[in-house]
Amino acid sequence: MGPVPGALSALQAVLAAEDAAIFGYGVAGAHLAGRWLAAAEQDWTGHNRARDTLSAMISRLGAVPVAAQAFYRLPFPVHDAASAMALAAYLEDGVTRAYLGLVAVSDPRLRELGALAMQGSAERAAYWRGRTQAFPGLPASALLPVRPAGQSG
């Protein structure tokens, strides 16, 4: 019996996001020092572990894991510690969004895996950004427009 519909593509998307994060942390780490560098190295190691786990899962499903790209275009120039930390937060946001896709598949185990991984990436994003977010991973378009209290019509 094959994987539930959507599971394989969602896993491949998460793997691609993890690969991008691995590359990006390599760039960010070059501009960090001290405890910030230690945190980046720890996160880089975590993403490598996740990449290996995801590759194994995809292989068990009978598919070939997507290969990492040789180079990734950075979303903005990274030239100092501040932009390196902004990049780390950006990378974690991408990973969170990818795991959110896994939460939409019908397999409850994959949903749980995705949700727990989202918690980790959202915590790391908050660490690098210095503040928390109300809806990690969710695009603004997924939120219902809600009229502020007291307005009508």
Added chain:
Amino acid sequence: MLLASATTLPLLLAATGCRSAEAFAGPDPLAGPPSLSPDVITLEAVIAAEANLIHLYKTAISGVSRATAPLLSQHEQHLTQLAARLVIPPGYRGRVGPESTVPAGRPSGLPQLRAAERASAASLVRQLGSVEPALAQLFASVAASHATHVAALGG
């Protein structure tokens, strides 16, 4: 255009092989409010839990409340989005309301807030398997936000 009057409708139904009872099979609109779907029941419980978290934050000791104002604001956004997805049939008396189920007592402090955030994140993840995908994604995002709050509270 084909118009069916009170006299022609039974003839039409007979011609198509339907009996009137079959044609109108389904819930009886006069039998009272329909039972709620599992998604609605789960959503109600999640909304109540979020309201309780907000109550905990609002009763936190004053020194804590200043530091936690952004987190409280995010909980209020969670509650707004969750409640916006809940449509209760007219006449139904649900569990969601302004009253909190948190008993009055000592003001909550950081350890209580951390524990409540952690428990809420875990509870949301447990509910994921039983709801439709879009709601599962909202629950997962809210749970991730709660997890970040644990760290922000020093956990």
